[in-house]
Amino acid sequence: MFCGQGWxxxxxxxxxxxxxxxxxxxxxxxxxKTCEQSGFCKRNRAYADRAATLGQSWSSPYTLVSDSxxxxxxxxxxxxxxxxxxxxxxxxxxxxxxxxxxSGVARVTVDELKRQQKDIELRHGSSARKERYNEASLWAxxxxxxxxxxxxxxxxxxxxxxxxxxxxRYRAVINHKPFSINFFRDDxxxxxxxxxxxxxxxxxxxxxxxxxxxxxxxxxxxxxxxxTWWEETFGGNTDTKPKGPESVGMDITFPGYEYVYGxxxxxxxxxxxxxxxxxxxxxxxxxxxNSDVFEYEMDSPMTLYGSIPFMQAHRGDSTVGVxxxxxAETWVDIVKxxxxxxxxxxxxxxxxxxxxxxxxxSGLLDVFVFLGPTPKDVIEQYSELTGYTQLPQQFAIGHHQxxxxxxxxxxxxxxxxxxxxxxMPYDVIWLDIEYTDGKKYFTWDSHTFPDPLGMQKQLDDHExxxxxxxxxxxxNEDNYPVVSELKSKSLGIKDKNNNLFEGxxxxxxxxxxxxxxxxxxxxxxxxFAYKSFTGTAPNTFLWNDMNEPSVFNGPETTMPKDNIxxxxxxxxxxHNINGMTFVKATYDALIHxxxxxxxxxxxxxxxxAGSQRFGAMWTGDNLAQWSHLAASIPMxxxxxxxxxxFSGADVGGFFGNPSPELLTRWYQAGAFYPFYRAHxxxxxxxREPYLLDDPYKEIITQALRLRYALLPAWxxxxxxxxxxxxxxxxxHYYAHPSxxxxxxxxxxxxxxxxxxxxxPVVTESAETVSIYLPPNELYYDYSTYSIHHGTGxxxxxxxxxSKIPILMQAGHIIPxxxxxxxxxGLMRYDPYTLLITLSPNATAEGTLYIxxxxxxxxxEGAFIHRYFSFSENTLTSTDIDDAMQSNKGKKRRDYLNLMxxxxxxxxxxxxxxxxxxxxxxxxxxxxxxxRSVELGFTRGSGGRASWAVVRDPGVRVxxxxxxxx
Numbered sequence: 001m002f003c004g005q006g007w008x009x010x011x012x013x014x015x016x017x018x019x020x021x022x023x024x025x026x027x028x029x030x031x032x033k034t035c036e037q038s039g040f041c042k043r044n045r046a047y048a049d050r051a052a053t054l055g056q057s058w059s060s061p062y063t064l065v066s067d068s069x070x071x072x073x074x075x076x077x078x079x080x081x082x083x084x085x086x087x088x089x090x091x092x093x094x095x096x097x098x099x100x101x102x103s104g105v106a107r108v109t110v111d112e113l114k115r116q117q118k119d120i121e122l123r124h125g126s127s128a129r130k131e132r133y134n135e136a137s138l139w140a141x142x143x144x145x146x147x148x149x150x151x152x153x154x155x156x157x158x159x160x161x162x163x164x165x166x167x168x169r170y171r172a173v174i175n176h177k178p179f180s181i182n183f184f185r186d187d188x189x190x191x192x193x194x195x196x197x198x199x200x201x202x203x204x205x206x207x208x209x210x211x212x213x214x215x216x217x218x219x220x221x222x223x224x225x226x227x228t229w230w231e232e233t234f235g236g237n238t239d240t241k242p243k244g245p246e247s248v249g250m251d252i253t254f255p256g257y258e259y260v261y262g263x264x265x266x267x268x269x270x271x272x273x274x275x276x277x278x279x280x281x282x283x284x285x286x287x288x289x290n291s292d293v294f295e296y297e298m299d300s301p302m303t304l305y306g307s308i309p310f311m312q313a314h315r316g317d318s319t320v321g322v323x324x325x326x327x328a329e330t331w332v333d334i335v336k337x338x339x340x341x342x343x344x345x346x347x348x349x350x351x352x353x354x355x356x357x358x359x360x361x362s363g364l365l366d367v368f369v370f371l372g373p374t375p376k377d378v379i380e381q382y383s384e385l386t387g388y389t390q391l392p393q394q395f396a397i398g399h400h401q402x403x404x405x406x407x408x409x410x411x412x413x414x415x416x417x418x419x420x421x422x423x424m425p426y427d428v429i430w431l432d433i434e435y436t437d438g439k440k441y442f443t444w445d446s447h448t449f450p451d452p453l454g455m456q457k458q459l460d461d462h463e464x465x466x467x468x469x470x471x472x473x474x475x476n477e478d479n480y481p482v483v484s485e486l487k488s489k490s491l492g493i494k495d496k497n498n499n500l501f502e503g504x505x506x507x508x509x510x511x512x513x514x515x516x517x518x519x520x521x522x523x524x525x526x527x528f529a530y531k532s533f534t535g536t537a538p539n540t541f542l543w544n545d546m547n548e549p550s551v552f553n554g555p556e557t558t559m560p561k562d563n564i565x566x567x568x569x570x571x572x573x574x575h576n577i578n579g580m581t582f583v584k585a586t587y588d589a590l591i592h593x594x595x596x597x598x599x600x601x602x603x604x605x606x607x608x609a610g611s612q613r614f615g616a617m618w619t620g621d622n623l624a625q626w627s628h629l630a631a632s633i634p635m636x637x638x639x640x641x642x643x644x645x646f647s648g649a650d651v652g653g654f655f656g657n658p659s660p661e662l663l664t665r666w667y668q669a670g671a672f673y674p675f676y677r678a679h680x681x682x683x684x685x686x687r688e689p690y691l692l693d694d695p696y697k698e699i700i701t702q703a704l705r706l707r708y709a710l711l712p713a714w715x716x717x718x719x720x721x722x723x724x725x726x727x728x729x730x731x732h733y734y735a736h737p738s739x740x741x742x743x744x745x746x747x748x749x750x751x752x753x754x755x756x757x758x759x760p761v762v763t764e765s766a767e768t769v770s771i772y773l774p775p776n777e778l779y780y781d782y783s784t785y786s787i788h789h790g791t792g793x794x795x796x797x798x799x800x801x802s803k804i805p806i807l808m809q810a811g812h813i814i815p816x817x818x819x820x821x822x823x824x825g826l827m828r829y830d831p832y833t834l835l836i837t838l839s840p841n842a843t844a845e846g847t848l849y850i851x852x853x854x855x856x857x858x859x860e861g862a863f864i865h866r867y868f869s870f871s872e873n874t875l876t877s878t879d880i881d882d883a884m885q886s887n888k889g890k891k892r893r894d895y896l897n898l899m900x901x902x903x904x905x906x907x908x909x910x911x912x913x914x915x916x917x918x919x920x921x922x923x924x925x926x927x928x929x930x931r932s933v934e935l936g937f938t939r940g941s942g943g944r945a946s947w948a949v950v951r952d953p954g955v956r957v958x959x960x961x962x963x964x965x
Contacts, residue, residue, distance in 0.1 A: 027293055027294060027295055027296050027297050027302070028294065030235075031235065031556060031557060032291065032293070032302065032303070032556050033234060033556060034284060035284055035285055035287075035331060037234060038329070038331070039225075039227070039228025039229070039232050039245075040202070040228070040245065040247035040329075040359065040361045041285065041331045041359065042225070042228075043202075043225070043228075043245070043247065044198075044200060044247060044249040044331075044357070044359035045285075045333070045357075046225075047198060047200050047249070048196075048198050048251075048333070048357055051196060051197055051198060058197055059178060059197065060178035060179065060180075060194065060197030060198075060199060061082055061083045061084075061085070061178075062080050062081070062082050062094075062178055062179040062194070062197075062199050063080065063081050063083070063176060063177040063178060063179055064078055064079075064080050064081075064096065064160075064174065064175075064176040064177070064179045065078060065079045065080070065081055065176075066155065066158065066176050069155055069160055071153045071154075071155075071160070071162065073147055073149050074099060074100045074101070074146075074147025074148045074149050074150075074151045074164070075097060075098065075099050075100075075147060076096075076097070076098040076100075076153065076160065076162060076174065077095075077096065077097050077098075078095075078096050079093055079094065079095060079096065079113075080093075080094040080095075080096050080110060080179050081093060081094070082094060082201065082203060092112065092113075092114070092201070092203040093112075093113040093114075094110050094111065094112055094113065094201060095110070095111050095113055095116065096108070096109070096110045096111075097109045098162075098172070098174070098181070099144075099147055100147060100148045100151040100162060100164035100165070100170075100172070101144065101145040101146065101147060101148055101165075102145050102146050102147070102148045102165075102166075103145040103165070103166075103381050103384060104164070104165030104166055104169070104170050104370075104371055104381070105145065105368055105369065105370055105381050105385070106164070106170070106172055106183065106368070106369045106371075107144070107366070107367070107368050107369075108181065108193065108365070108366075108367045108368075108369070109364055109365065109366045109367075110201065110248075110364065110365040110366075111132060111134070111364055111365075112132055112201060112203055112204065114203070114204050115130055115131050115132050115204055115243075115246075116131055116132070118130040118131060120204040120243065121206065122242040122243060123207060123230065123240070123241075123242045123243075123244070124240045124242050124496070126240070126242030126243075126496065126562070127498050127564060127568050128242050128243065128562075128564060128568055128569070128570045129567065129568045129569050129570070129573075130243070132246065132248075132362065132363055132364050132573075133327065133328070133362060133363040133364070133569060133570075133573035133574060134363075134364055135569070135574075136325050136326065136327045136363065136364075136366070136574070136577060137325060137366070139327075139577050139580060139581065139584075139608070139610060140325060140327075140386055140577070140580075140608060140609045140610040141325075141385050141386060141387075141610065142385070142386065142387040142610070142613070143385075144385065145384065145385075148164045148165060150164075150168075151163065151164035151165075152164075158175065158176040158177055159173060159174065159175055159176065160173075160174040160176070161173050161174070162174070165371070169185055169186055169371075170183065170184065170185055170371050171183070171184040171185075171187070172184075178194070178197055179194060179199065180192065180193060180194040180195050180197075181193040181194070182195070183320075183369050183371060185320075185371040185372065185373060189255055190254070190255070190256075190257075190318070190320045190371055190372075191252065191253070191254060191313075191320050191322065191369050191371070192252070192253040192254075192255060193250060193251075193252055193367065193369075194250055194251060195251065195253050196251040196253065196355065196357075197251075198249060198250060198251035198357055199249070199250045199251075199365075200247070200248070200249045200250070200359070201247075201248050201249075201365065202244075202245040202246050202247045202248070204243065204244060204246070205244060207229075207230055207244065228245075229241065229244055229245040230244060234555055234556070235555055235556065237554065237555035237560065239555065239560060239561050239562055239572075240496060240562045241562070242562070242570075243362075243570075246361070246362045247359055247360060247361050247362065248326070248359065248360055248362070248363065248364070248365045249357065249358060249359030249360070250357075250358060250359075250365060250367070251355060251356065251357045251358075252322055252355075252356045252357075252358060252367070253353055253354070253355045253356070254313035254320060254353065254354045254355075254356070255339075255353045256315060256339075256351045256352070256353065257313035257314065257315045257318075257320070257352070257353070257354050258315065258336060258351070258352035258354060258743075259271050259313065259314045259315065259354075259733070259743045259744065260272045260311055260312065260313045260314075260334065260354050260356070261311070261312045261313075261314065261638065261641055261731075261733075262308070262310050262311040262312050262321070262638065262641060262642045263286055263288065263307075263308065263309060263310065263311050263332055263642070264304075264306065264307070264308050264635070264638045264639050264642050264644075265304040265305060265306045265307065265308075265607075265619065265620075265635065265638070265639065266286060266300065266301055266302065266303075266304060266635075266638075267296050267297065267298050267299065267300055267302075267304065267619075267631050267635060268286075268299060268300060268301060268634070268635075268638075269299070269634055269744075269746055270634040270637050270638055270731060270744070270745075270746035271743065271744040271746065272286070272311075272334055273301075273334065274334050274335055274336055275301060275332075275333045275334050275335070276333065276334075276335050282300075282301045284301050284302070285301060285331040285332050285333045285334075285357075286301040286331065286332045286333075286334070287301060287302060287303040287329075287330075287331050288303060288307035288309055288329070288330040288331070288332070288576060289303045289307065289329040289330070289556075289575065289576065290303070290304075290305055290306055290307055290548040290558070290575065290576050290578070290579055290606045290607075290608075291303050291304070291305065291548055291556055291557060291558055292305070292546065292548055292550035292557045292558065293305070293557075293620070293621075294557075294621060295621060295623055295655055296620065296621070296622070298627050298628070298631050299631075304619075304620060305548060305579075305605045305606050305607075305619075305620045306576075306579065306604075306605070306606050306607035306608065306611070306617060307330070307576045307607075307608060308607070308608065308609045308639075308642045308643065308644065309323065309324040309325070309326065309330055309332075309358075309609065310322075310323045310324075310382055310609060310642050310643060311323075311324075311332075311356065312375065312378055312379075312641065313354055314375065314733050314737070314743060315351075315740075316737075316738050316740050317373070317374075317737055317738045318372060318373050318737075319372040319373065319374055319375045319377070319378050319737065320369075320370060320371050320372050320373075320378065321369075321370040321372070321378040321381075321382065322367055322368065322369055322370070323367070323368040323370070323382060323385070323386075323609065324358050324360070324366075324367055325364075325366040325367070325368065325609070326360040326363045326364070326365075326366060327363060327573065327574045327575065327576045327577040327608065328360045328361040328362045328363050328572055328573055328574070328575060328576070329360065329361045329572070329575060329576075330358065330359065330360040330361075330576070331358075331359055332356060332357070332358050333356065333357040334354065334355075334356050334357075335354075335355045335356075335357075336352050336353070336354050336355070337352065337353050337355060338351075338352055339351050339352065339353050361561075361572055362570075362572055362573050363573055368382075368385065370382060374737055375641070375733065375734040375737055376726065376734070379641060379643065379725050379726070379727065380724050380725045380726070382643055382725065383643050383724070383725025384725070386609045386610045386612070386613075386643055387610055387612065387613040388612070388613070388721065388722050388723060388724070388725050389612040389613070389643070389644065389645050389646050389718070389721045389722055389725070390599070390612065390613055390614060390615055390646065390722065391599065391718060391719060391722035391858075392599060392601060392615070392616070392646065392718065393598070393599045393601055393853055393854050394711070394715055394824050394825070394853030394854070395427040395428060395463070395464075395465050395601075395823070395824055395825060395853070396427075396428075396601045396616065396675075397674065397675075397676070397711065397714050397715060397718060397824075398425070398426065398427030398428065398676070398707070398708065398711070398823065398824040399425060399426040399427055399428075399676050399677075399678075399704055399707060399708075400426070400427065400428040400429075400430060400467070400675075400676060400677035400678070401415065401419070401426050401428065401429050401430065401677075401678055401688065402429070402430030402432070402467075402677055402678060402679040402680075403430075403432070403678075403679060403680040403681075403682075403684070403686070403687075404432035404433070404434070404679075404680065404681055404682040405431065405432040405433065405434035405435070405682060406429070406430075406431055406432075406435075407434065407448060408448040408449060409448070409449045409450065409451055409452060409454065409455035412429055412431070412455050412459075412466075413455055413458050415429060415688060416429060416458060416459060416462075416464065418688065418690050419688075419690060419822075420462070420822055421690070422689075422690035422697070422701070423701065423820070424689060424690055424700070424701050424704055425704050425705065425707075425708050425820065425821060425822055425823060425824075426464070426704070426822075426823065427463075427464055427465060427823045427824050427825070428464065428465045428466070428467055428541075428677075429459065429464065429465075429466060429467075430466075430467045430468070430469075430543065430677070430679075431466065431467070431468045431469065432469050432682075433469055433471075433506055434448075434682075435448070435449050435452075435468060435469075438475070438477070438507070439475055439506050439507035439508075440475045440477065440480050440482070440507065441470045441471065441474065441475075441482065442470070442482055442527050442532070442533050444535045449535070452535035452536070453535060453537055456536075456537040456539055456540065457537075459539060460537070460539050462822050462823050462825075462826065463823045463824070463825025463826055464539070464822075464823050464825075465539045465540075465541055465601075466537075466539060466540050466541070467540075467541045467542065467543050467601070467603070468536075468540060468541075468542065468543065469542075469543040469544075469545055470542060470543070470544065470586070471505070471506070471544065471545050471546040471547065472512050472513050472515075472544070472546065472547050472549055472582045473503070473505040473506070473507065473510035473511070473512055473546065473549070473550075473551075474486055474492075474507075474510060474511050474512070474513060475507035475508070475509070475510055476502060476507075476508075476509040476510055476511055477507075477509075482527065483511060485523070486511060486513060486523075487500060487511070489519065489523060491513060491514060491517060491519060491520040491523055492511040492512055492513060492514055492520075493511075493512045493513075493514045493559070493563055493564070493565055493571070494514075494563060494564040494565075495560070495562075495563055495564070496560070496562040496563065496564065498564055501559070501560075501563050503551040503552070503553060503554055503559070504551065504552045504553045505546060505550060505551060505552055506546075512549055512551075512559070513582070513585075514565050514566050515578075515581035515582045515584070515585040516565045516566040516567070516569070516574070516578075516581055517565075517566035518566075520566070520585070521584075521585045521588060524585045524586070524588075524589055525585070525588055525589040525592045525593075527589070528586075528589040528590065528592070528593045529592075529593060530593065538594060538598075541590070541600070541601040541602070542586050542590065542600075542601070542602045542603070543602070543603045544579075544582055544583045544586055544602060544603065544604045544605070544606075545605050546605065547578070547579040547582045547583065547604060547605060547606040548578070548579055548605070548606040549578060549579070549582075549606075558575070559571050559575070559578075561575070576608050577608050578606070579604060579605070579606025579607055579608065579611070580604075580606070580607060580608045580610060580611045580614070582604075582606075583602050583604040583606075583607075583611060583614050583615060584613075584614050586600075586602050586614075587600045587602050587614040587615060590602065596855065597855070597856060598854055598855055598856075599854065599855070599856065600614075600615065601615060601616075602614055602615035602616075603615060603616050603617070603618065603675075603677075604616070604617050605617065605618065605620055607644065609643065611644065612643055612644040612645070612646065615646065616646040616647065616648070616674075616675045617639065617644060617646070617647050617648075617675070618647065618648050618649060618650060618675060618677065618679075619632060619635050619636070619647070619648070619649040619650070620650075620654075621650075621654045621655065622649055622650050622653050622654050622655070623653045623654070623655045623656050624652060624653030624654075624655060624656035624657060624658035624662065624663075624684075625653060625656065625662075626662060626762060626763060626764050628649075628653055629653070629662065629665065629666050629669060629760075629762045630747070630762035630763070632649035632669065632673075633669070633746060633747050633749070633760065633762065634746035634747070635647075635649065636648065636649065636673060636674070636729060637727075637729055637731045637746060637749055640674075640727035640728055640729045640730070640731075641727050641731060641734060643725055645674055645718075645721050645726075645727050645728040645729065646674050646675055646718075646721075646728070647673070647674055647675055648670070648673035648674060648675030648676060648677055649670075649673065650677065650678070650679040650680075651666045651667055651669075651670040651673075651676070651677060651678040651679070652666050652667075652678050652679070652680060652687055653666070653680075654679055654680060654681050655681050655684070656681075656684065657684050657685050657687070658687070660692055660693075660696040661696075661764065661765070661801065662764070663687060663689070663692070663696070663700075664692075664696045664699050664700055664703075664801060665760070665761050665762065665801075667689060667700045667703045667704070668699075668700075668703045668760060668761065668804045669760035669761075669762065670703075671703045671704065671706055671707040671804070672707075672729070672749075672751060672758045672760065672804075673729075674714075674718075674728045674729065676707060689701070689704075695801065695802065696801075699801060699802050702802070703804065705820050706804070708817070708820070708821065708824065708827065709816045709817060709818055710751075710756075710814075710816055711817065711824055711827065712815040712816060712817055712832060712848060712850070713751065713752065713754045713756070713814055713815055713816065714728075714751070714752075715849060715850070715853070716752065716815065716847055716848055716849040717751060717752025717753070717754070719849040719865075720752060720753065720847075720849075726752070726753075728751070728752055729749045729750070729751065730749055730750040730751075730752070731745065731746065731749055732745040732748065732749075732772070732774075733745075735750050736774045739774045739775070739792070741772070741774075741792055742772055742774060745772055747759065747760075747762065748771055748772065750809070753812075753846070753847070754812055754814050754846070755808055755809035755810075755811065755812030755814070755837065756782070756806060756807075756808060756809075756812075756814065757771070757779065757806070757807040757808070757809055758804070758805070758806050759771045759797070759805040759806075760804065760805070761799050761804075761805065766799055767798070767799060767800055768796050768797060768798055768799050769796070769797050769799045769805045770794040770795070770796055770797075771794060771795060771796075771797055771805060771807070772793070772794045773788060773789070773790030773791065773792075773793075773794075773795055773807075774790045774792060775790055775791055775792035776790060777789075777790035777809060777810070778790070778809075778810035778811075778839065778840055778911075779807040779808060779809055779810065780807065780808045780810065780837055780910050780911065780945055781797075781806070781807060781808075782806035782807065782808055783803070783806070784944060785910050785940065785944050785945045785947055786942075786943050786944050786945070787940075787943055787944065787945050788807060808835075808837045808910065809837065810837050810838060810839045810840065810844075810911060811837065811838070811839035811843060811844050811845070812836075812837050812844055812845070812846050813834055813835070813836050813837075813844050813845060813846030813868040813869075813870065814834070814835040814836075814837070814846060815832055815833070815834060815835075815846065815848040816832065816833040816834075816835055817830045817831070817832060817833065818833050818905075818906070819831075824853070825853075828852075828853070829899075829901075829902055830902075831902065831903050831904060831905035831906075831957075832848070832902070832903070832904045832905065832957050833904070833905065833906040833907070833908065834846075834868065834875075834904055834906070834907045834908070835908045835910070836870055836875070836907065836908065836909045836910065837910045837911060838870065838909060838910065838911035838912070838913075839911075842870075842871070842873070842911075842913060843869075843870055843871045844868075844869070844870040845867070845868060845869045845870070846867075846868045847865070847866065847867055847868070847880065848864070848865070848866045848868070848957070849863065849864070849865050850863060850864040850865075850899070850957070850958075851863035851864070851895070852895065857891045857895065860889055860891045860892060861888065861889060861891065861892030861895075862891040862892050862894070862895035863895070864895075864896070864899060864957065864958045865879070865880040866878070866879065866880065866957070866958075867879075867880050870909075873964065873965040874962055874963065874964050874965065875907065875962060875963040875965070876960075876961075876962045877955070877959070877960055877961050877962070878960055879960060896958055899957065899958050900956060900958060900959075901956070902956065902957050902958070903952075903954060903955060903956050903957060904953055904954075904955050904956075904957055905951070905952050906949065906950065906951055906952070906953075907949070907950040907953060907963065908947060908948075908949050909947060909948045909949075909950075909965070910945050910947045911945045911946070911947070912937060912945075912946045912947050912948035913946075914939070914946060916935070916937050916946075916948055916965060917937060917939065918937075919935055919937065919965070920934065920935060921933060921934055921935050922935050922950055922953070922963050922964060922965050923963070923964040924953050924954065924955060924961065924962075924963050924964075925961060925962050925963075925964070926954075926955050926956070926959060926960075926961035926962075927959065927961075931954070933950055933951075933952070933953050933954070933963075934950070934951060935948055935949070935950055935965070936948065936949045936950075936951070948965070950963065
């Protein structure tokens with residue numbers, strides 16, 4: 001939620017009311033910086049332009065001192081010297097450390113000695129830390145893999161070469177002068193650092209007062225404009241810079257790679273565009289600076305609510321990646337250059353190099369390099385560093401119903417009842433800020449929500465949950481114990497003068513909790529105790545919004561960069577991590593709240609690398625427009641391949657009133673978002689799906705039921721993500737890494753490892769869709785079993801309003817639950833259906849993961865993990881040998897006993913061989929006992945595959961068995 005910025009405090013209340021009543025129609029670009037308006041971005045782009053202009057005569061001023069290099073225990077250390085123009089007597093010393101990890105990941109870290117040793121002077125009487133920010137890894141990383149102590153290297157002729165990683169497949173060649181690093185896999189060059197000489201660490205220097213620059217005079221100071229070195233003004237706000245210019249930048253090149261992906265969040269394409277102008281390209285870099293962007297526009301590199309500085313480069317059968325670990329404002333330029341091996345070809349028929357240029361306002365240069373070779377390898381290596389996505393409670397992957405705002409507890413109970421009357425399943429209903437007493441968090445409005453526990457009891461009767469919003473701004477009001485305690489314990493963020501920062505947000509005058517402060521986190525945890533936050537219950541969970549943080553009267557609608565956090569770090573240093581610290585504090589609070597501990601559920605708007613460990617995210621304040629529905633697919637796919645798969649978009653669009661057709665198509669698409677929530681602005685018409693007339697109401701009901709039928713497959717995909725980082729929604733390049741024709745596809749995707757290929761309808765009045773099928777692959781339509789052969793071209797599928805275009809890739813086994821229920825909790829002990837899609841050689845495989853969907857007992861072996869395989873006319877269920885299953889303790893035994901009567905009630909075989917015609921039964925073998933079960937066979941016709949059904953084979957889902965056809 002957002003309404004504007006830069007208001008005078010005296011006018012805040014009236015303007016806010018007007019804003020709520022009449023939202024704007026598009027993003028206000030004037031509220032957010034372009035690169036030209038960002039001093040360090042402009043300087044670093046100018047640095048790149050200067051290098052490009054000079055061409056071969058350009059020489060990077062950075063040299064790795066050969067005598068300083070030490071190679072030991074998987075580390076290379078040394079000193080990089082930055083020579084200062086016009087001063088041969090002095091150079092800037094930059095300590096460097098290159099770490100080679102056993103996983104094959106390499107990390108390059110460069111610091112600045114003077115700042116590291118605190119040998120600088122701060123201006124403006126600032127109390128800020130003198131060092132470059134060096135604590136991003138404490139928040140973003142869960143653990144570094146152990147250094148590869150077997151890595152071996154040598155220095156010779158101004159070059160240091162290190163072999164490292166599994167089977168010594170990887171090699172780093174470090175050039176001393178000018179400094180650069182080339183990374184090889186299997187003796188082929190894949191990643192280059194500083195090959196274009198754009199490394200630029202703005203070193204500390206004392207401010208020298210100079211005569212005012214005359215109009216037309218060339219700027220001085222290393223050929224740069226010094227006007228934004230010491231302070232910078234934008235939108236009426238002045239940012240003092242006590243440490244002077246301190247940006248860090250470098251070029252990273254992917255030779256032979258045309259496609260790059262990642263660096264969310266942006267409302268942009270999956271395959272990232274060039275940013276230096278030209279037809280179809282952007283003229284601005286991709287910006288990573290978490291911001292409250294009101295009604296964001298489509299197809300833009302403009303910053304949004306979160307940032308993950310992780311990029312992958314992909315070409316046929318090869319993927320590499322980089323992670324730029326920096327929490328400050330960051331921009332990324334992308335340029336693709338055609339490279340030809342034939343000098344006479346004029347660039348036709350060659351390969352492409354993708355050159356990227358990264359620059360951040362402050363902090364260390366800290367880069368991780370991943371050499372793949374597959375998308376799966378790169379994402380898994382990144383996830384090992386930053387943590388796997390949380391395995392959520394099962395209710396969290398069901399259907400969520402939200403709006404700003406349900407106005408009373410009776411309203412909530414009425415909505416709950418009407419979903420039941422309409423036979424529409426849902427798991428969670430949400431409350432926005434109006435449930436509070438005057439927007440004071442940890443309170444209830446006693447007039448509209450006099451009985452919150454009674455409201456939650458009604459929800460709990462059908463195993464439904466309540467999510468309430470709590471934001472990081474605390475209302476500054478007398479007789480409000482929460483803000484009084486925040487003040488008395490000094491737990492808030494400070495302004496540049498080290499006083500408690502005051503800004504404006506929904507409550508009016510507010511203070512912000514500083515979740516970098518351990519004491520603040522402990523205090524925050526105490527506020528969620530049931531005895532403290534009266535009116536909450538075990539089925540109450542949390543939504544953290546506005547945590548960029550959003551400050552209505554702040555620069556770019558956020559917090560001044562010269563604010564001071566715990567341990568005297570400036571806000572500029574850690575801005576992009578701020579939202580993650582808040583959601584982590586809330587996550588920890590929910591763990592602390594319950595005994596025995598249950599898995600928390602927290603939704604966050606702001607995020608950074610590592611936020612996936614704490615819950616879900618959504619794409620923010622979208623619009624009820626077809627373009628926003630279409631954009632949601634590449635946006636969610638990008639988060640999935642950037643390590644944050646538990647992602648979604650507001651179904652129906654937050655702003656505006658969708659037509660019945662748009663709302664219906666959005667519910668159909670949303671049924672395949674990992675996070676599936678309908679949400680709407682306070683000014684929109686009520687649009688709960690039961691309010692629609694048929695056919696829309698019935699079609700949405702079928703979409704919801706499809707989501708719930710496939711919950712076993714979804715939960716299995718979430719489990720895989722929680723142990724390997726595997727995307728829950730998989731783009732084409734991930735699933736088919738050698739099929740170059742599909743590398744830019746962004747409007748269709750696979751669901752986990754199920755083989756379900758989905759192409760949501762995202763255009764008005766569509767009756768068909770064109771879906772791309774890779775060559776030599778066989779597919780079946782999900783609902784009709786019609787056969788589709790992949791040829792490396794698009795094929796047309798019928799897509800009337802009642803149909804979601806879904807194909808099933810042959811060779812998979814998909815678990816389902818086919819009995820419609822009101823919520824996922826009521827499905828816990830329902831029987832399963834196994835849907836088998838046979839490959840041309842009559843084989844298939846799949847997995848199923850089950851636990852109690854709530855606790856952490858799975859860590860003690862209380863789960864079922866099965867592998868299903870079909871070959872030689874036999875379906876077999878075997879145990880997957882997880883490390884956790886070695887635990888044979890009581891919790892495991894109790895859980896298996898509890899689930900022992902849960903059975904498979906149906907087996908459907910699509911693509912059943914004609915040899916089964918006339919076959920009346922199958923043999924079932926379980927626990928050494930044999931029995932005969934009836935088999936039904938339907939001969940396919942009119943392009944449909946034949947299929948067979950085994951009804952009630954009676955096998956138990958947690959045991960080993962086989963069915964012989």
